Amino acid sequence: MNAGSLSLTPSKPRPAVSSPLTGKQLLRLYYLMIVSRIADERALIAHKQGRIGFYVPAVGEEAAEVGSVFALSPEDWIFPDYRGSGIALAREMPLKIFFDQVLGNIEDVLKGHSMPSHWGDSSLNIVAPSSPICTHLSHAVGVAWAAMMKREKMVTISYFGDGGTSSGEFHGAVNLAGVFKIPTIFFCRNNQYAISVPVDRQTAVTNLAEKASAYGITGVRVDGNDVLAVYLATKEARQRALRGDGPTFIEAVTYRLGPHTTIDDPMKYRGKTEEESAWKRDPILRFSEYLTTLGLWDMEKDQVLRNKIKEDVNLAITNAKEVPKPEIDSLFEDVYSTSPWHLDEQRMEARRFVASKRQIQ
Amino acid sequence: MNAGSLSLTPSKPRPAVSSPLTGKQLLRLYYLMIVSRIADERALIAHKQGRIGFYVPAVGEEAAEVGSVFALSPEDWIFPDYRGSGIALAREMPLKIFFDQVLGNIEDVLKGHSMPSHWGDSSLNIVAPSSPICTHLSHAVGVAWAAMMKREKMVTISYFGDGGTSSGEFHGAVNLAGVFKIPTIFFCRNNQYAISVPVDRQTAVTNLAEKASAYGITGVRVDGNDVLAVYLATKEARQRALRGDGPTFIEAVTYRLGPHTTIDDPMKYRGKTEEESAWKRDPILRFSEYLTTLGLWDMEKDQVLRNKIKEDVNLAITNAKEVPKPEIDSLFEDVYSTSPWHLDEQRMEARRFVASKRQIQ
């Protein structure tokens, strides 16, 4: 197990000894992080304005999400959890699809069935998540297992939080993957909190990557605010998987800078000072300083880029808001492959009531 | 974590450097192991004769079960699983109570409600187990937690198999105990198999005691065929718990010499040679050689003791068989603290049919 902390973009900026990526790729990474950040920020504002009902921001975790997705190939399947804005956007999910899902409108690829911030799209190999913690880990194992049987060169990756490592689902999936050397990556965003519960109340082991040793698999602890370190760790894990050397558990140490969701108030369980000091480790700030040091970036470019993305995001929100809600029939779709008699009956009943708007308050 | 193998009674017999127990205690330990062995053997025979419906033997695991129970105090609570003959008997469960449970007769303290080999008795602080794997681990955590809150000096211990370490229940309970430093002992009998599945198909880690490190708790691997080593490891774990240093995970490496249960045939999944070589590590043989070397035991004493116990066990089986089955009303007892109307109704119905024996085949 390699539990040493990997760091490529030191907090005190200096040119990296050797960057694993080209300048173009570095800028692309940065771009994706900024899109993720701005999508989250704008969504939070839209929520305050009452234009969005619910949202789960990943502010502060962009390096972890974008860096890891960037290390994958398009044929790799991604299993995000509910905190997946950076994941979806790094997979190049168009802003329209992204915000149609948040609004659950009639153009949402999930048909408005799922909760906001539960992004998925089969055309991008992003599997739509549920809300219960870590149930998707064994799905990622199963997909990779099937691919292995079919001799397909691909891996799967599942994302979850520090809190998730306590779940029975985590244990079952990781152990199984270990036994069969399944080509999958378990990617833990250790953002220090499970809602209000700090990670030291979650488990007595301080180094979550240690957990890998219980399953005889490789565990890696990586600075989750260092996008290049995350990228490299994920890339290595991917190669390890494809080589037949089994799954990797990656702990990306980061911090949730925002609220748990739009209905959370972090001030109830942590102080302003703690948050402020965490902001100093903002992965975007850090990466932009790194790019600046490399001579690839400057303040002006940054402003132009941010303004452009803000506009795109605002437009996507406004447009998504204007698309109507799904029709009543969609309530009964996709329960089964074909509708059984009792759902036909219930659909008929529902149609009758939808016309007559609710009158009694 | 101390994952080194502890061995006090080396396979090549020689006087132990220093025994942790007095001669009398050593003989008592041996006696308990023999009672457990003979109870199991006789029960298997009685099953073949059709006198017992079902049984789960612990043949081969006597050192692990007896040695660990011997290290406890009577006020410590024991949570066995279904393979608990050595546990119950080491807690001095009378043979009558033991076999009344196996027969599920009207004098069974569990009222014939539970399956055979699911021994429990509140007067002995043995909590009656269920059959699902490892659900009792969190109960043991809860009891010890309550005792800790009440400032009572006691520990709890839960028993389970190598297969059990794969369950979600194991993960949840051990992790929780780690966080709150609960005074409890997780005792894993690694008998190499979960029914037919060998331990290397169960998990990719070869040393189960390693699993403790995922929870930040102490893990100990001990030779489970060495009764004194087991005794010592358990004793230490108990002291660790009482000191406030949290739970211990003990892996006792042993071998299930018999079938999984009376309906298993081990020849379907392992060879005769494997079993024969395992018999050479029979913990009872080993301990008797040790006692002989110490001058505490000889063949003659052994024969006398075994004959006496055989008689006692046979008598207990015969007697238990003669005790009638529970009355129909007991089917409806203990579902709730008091019987609700619908169970009253159902009891009335059941009474009507019990009189008229079944006529239609």
Add this chain to the structure above:
Amino acid sequence: MELTLVQAVNDALREEMKRDQRVVVLGEDVGKYGGVFKATDGLQAVFGNERVIDTPLNEQAIVGASIGMSLKGLVPVAEIQFIDFIHPAFDQIVSELSKMRYRSGGQYAPHVVIRAPFGAGTKGGPYHSQSSESYFVHTAGLKVVIPSSPAECKGLLTSSIRDTDPVIFMESKRLYRSVREEVPEGEYLVPLGKARNARPGKDVTILTYGSMVQVSMKAAEVMCEEDVDVEVIDIRTLMPLDIETVVASAKKTGRIVIVHEAPKTMGFGAEISALLSEKAFDYLKAPIIRVTGYDTPVPFSLEDQYSPSPERVIAAIRNTMAY
């Protein structure tokens, strides 16, 4: 004092923790944070973090540890953050909590309350909106209690904590903050196993519980205008059911509408319907009608259409009256 339902939960817990040292509260985020719905707000400050415990994220361990605590004399009240997240603990509930007393011949009897918010109405999508009472009512050994208002909630939760059988106590999220009512201060008990006649009537009986009592009451009011006198029975305790009250009302009116938010198929309405056709067959003037959630997951966007509305209840009443 006037309280919302979630405040009534808090009040009941506070009173019982004060009165009985054995009562402890545990769950995810219940301590410092006071619970995601604030049901346990302020309890840790008063009773300390030994009695108000933030647990790791593992429902099976929460329920299992609660069982253990209770065997050693505590009375744990576990919070499951949403009933939708109780399923990881399903084995603990079905195999242990409900059957331990039985399998041990009465030697070990867990005295545990599991509280969980349930139901749609807060735009929670498929995993923050379910009504799972059927699973628990079907599991012999459990009691199942669902309050319909703040005062009811305080009284029923208090009784649930004192009851020595395991209780699944389900709180309608929809009601958490939407109603306020006078709630008796100090000790207040509403007995388990007794239904409440929320609105006497003679023409039609509505059998319902939780937030659907409100919906049914609204429908009943509207039906006055059509000169239909609707009786609304608040079931309160689904297990054990107050069969006497239910059957008596059915015999009186002969026309039955059952209203719940859970899916129709194998919802609690099925059991009531079956019981009434066993026990009041000759009195029934029309088919028993079930107005329920649909047999689908709860969708995010069309959630409003999912749950029974007064309009749907009214239509059912009209149907049974016209039969």
Add this chain to the structure above:
Amino acid sequence: MELTLVQAVNDALREEMKRDQRVVVLGEDVGKYGGVFKATDGLQAVFGNERVIDTPLNEQAIVGASIGMSLKGLVPVAEIQFIDFIHPAFDQIVSELSKMRYRSGGQYAPHVVIRAPFGAGTKGGPYHSQSSESYFVHTAGLKVVIPSSPAECKGLLTSSIRDTDPVIFMESKRLYRSVREEVPEGEYLVPLGKARNARPGKDVTILTYGSMVQVSMKAAEVMCEEDVDVEVIDIRTLMPLDIETVVASAKKTGRIVIVHEAPKTMGFGAEISALLSEKAFDYLKAPIIRVTGYDTPVPFSLEDQYSPSPERVIAAIRNTMAY
């Protein structure tokens, strides 16, 4: 060929694995050992250990991995050793298997069969005897199939494997080796969603499934002597239910007895009873009677008294005839 029910399971799996490379079998002890009931006996020798997989002891991972495999084009048939041990996987079943198609707007649809032995009759005590179908019938998105004989079992299991919806396939342990019957060789399908009229009759309808079909048939034979002509409907597929066949029979006889081994309260009989009082109210000549397991865990010693016997069914038939 004459087969027992457990052999019919084996035969169906063998045929489908031969026909369709996508079919894989996984579970505890299913490989080398061939399953604790021998349902998968010999399959690993034929199809290799990549397609017949011994898993670690973790039901949630078995179901979860099956879901994943199916998303990538395999058709996993998972064995849960006893239905009593399916509860650790309950979250996977309720939150994932049943809802994934829905929440993803049809993008990801798990094509998985879960097989599990169930029911009393083999002296298995509280944890090797349960009949848990209610939990699954209540969970929208699942199909639930329970065969009553070897040939039925082969045909229904084959259809379940080919059905693209998730299927919970429950096999009565009591029937595993107790009956032998001619089972068609090669491909043999019995459609899902269609009940079977196992014994046409005109006076009373018994609605039942699994091993209770046999019990009901015996009762029906005895009733001949009393000149009562009993129809026995084998439900086969609990979800989706063949409502037409059930309602038609109810309308014909007007007297209904429902027989199942699962506990009465919220057992499947409740749903059938409720449906019939909705759809055949005017035809019912007597209260619908449920003959079921009791609302208790299954006791070890009195197991024989727990399950419905022909005598109990006969008493119910006499009651409904006398009404």
